[in-house]
Amino acid sequence: AQSVTQLDSQVPVFEEAPVELRCNYSSSVSVYLFWYVQYPNQGLQLLLKYLSGSTLVESINGFEAEFNKSQTSFHLRKPSVHISDTAEYFCAVSEGTNAGKSTFGDGTTLTVKP
Amino acid sequence: DTGVSQNPRHKITKRGQNVTFRCDPISEHNRLYWYRQTLGQGPEFLTYFQNEAQLEKSRLLSDRFSAERPKGSFSTLEIQRTEQGDSAMYLCASSSHRSYNEQFFGPGTRLTVL
Numbered sequence A: 001a002q003s004v005t006q007l008d009s010q011v012p013v014f015e016e017a018p019v020e021l022r023c024n025y026s027s028s029v030s031v032y033l034f035w036y037v038q039y040p041n042q043g044l045q046l047l048l049k050y051l052s053g054s055t056l057v058e059s060i061n062g063f064e065a066e067f068n069k070s071q072t073s074f075h076l077r078k079p080s081v082h083i084s085d086t087a088e089y090f091c092a093v094s095e096g097t098n099a100g101k102s103t104f105g106d107g108t109t110l111t112v113k114p
Numbered sequence B: 001d002t003g004v005s006q007n008p009r010h011k012i013t014k015r016g017q018n019v020t021f022r023c024d025p026i027s028e029h030n031r032l033y034w035y036r037q038t039l040g041q042g043p044e045f046l047t048y049f050q051n052e053a054q055l056e057k058s059r060l061l062s063d064r065f066s067a068e069r070p071k072g073s074f075s076t077l078e079i080q081r082t083e084q085g086d087s088a089m090y091l092c093a094s095s096s097h098r099s100y101n102e103q104f105f106g107p108g109t110r111l112t113v114l
Helices: none
Strands: A003-006 A010-014 A019-021 A023-026 A031-038 A044-050 A056-058 A064-068 A073-078 A087-095 A108-113 B005-007 B010-013 B019-024 B031-037 B044-050 B053-057 B065-068 B075-079 B088-096 B099-105 B109-113
Touching: A003 A087, A010 A019, A019 A108, A023 A031, A023 A087, A031 A064, A031 A073, A044 A056, A044 A064, A044 A073, A044 B099, A073 A087, B005 B088, B010 B019, B019 B109, B031 B075, B044 B065, B075 B088
Parallel strands: A010 A108, B010 B109
Antiparallel strands: A003 A023, A019 A073, A023 A073, A031 A044, A031 A087, A056 A064, A064 A073, A087 A108, B005 B019, B019 B075, B031 B044, B031 B088, B044 B053, B065 B075, B088 B099, B088 B109
């Protein structure tokens, strides 16, 4: 069975500061990894994904995440955050089978303060 | 661009009543997933369909829950004899045969059982 642990439930930072949201997973098979963002009372939006290839993946709004197989981690980083980045972030893992279902962490609330 | 849509967005019901939610996936996505998200937690997998076939159900899906996808397009999730513990956000997602692991989520239906 697979599981996801998001190590920080809340991360407060000041605007323009760097941020890292940590995610560790466990799985006995190869995995695909995802970060989703959820704004209040909305569904999940895919932020970025690792399926194969380069272990460093980037989103269009400046976030990046690096797949580290030896440490079973997929931490999310951004060098300079904006107020609009305030949201809940979920890390998810999908096993490399054909099922497609995902297992999610419990989320990290990122609060960006002015 | 029509993404995944869900109706209703909000549902308030009294304990013991039956409720039904609808999900319309992205056109031509043959996989459809249902997840449940309670406050402070990440989404939990409930069930998924490939076309009209229900391929997997989580142990979370008690006998009071039933999901259908009769024509392989939209899906319904019915909860019979609702309980206060059923209060949650119910999320629907769909994916394409080109990449089953890349799921696109709808905005969710928030259920409140009084």
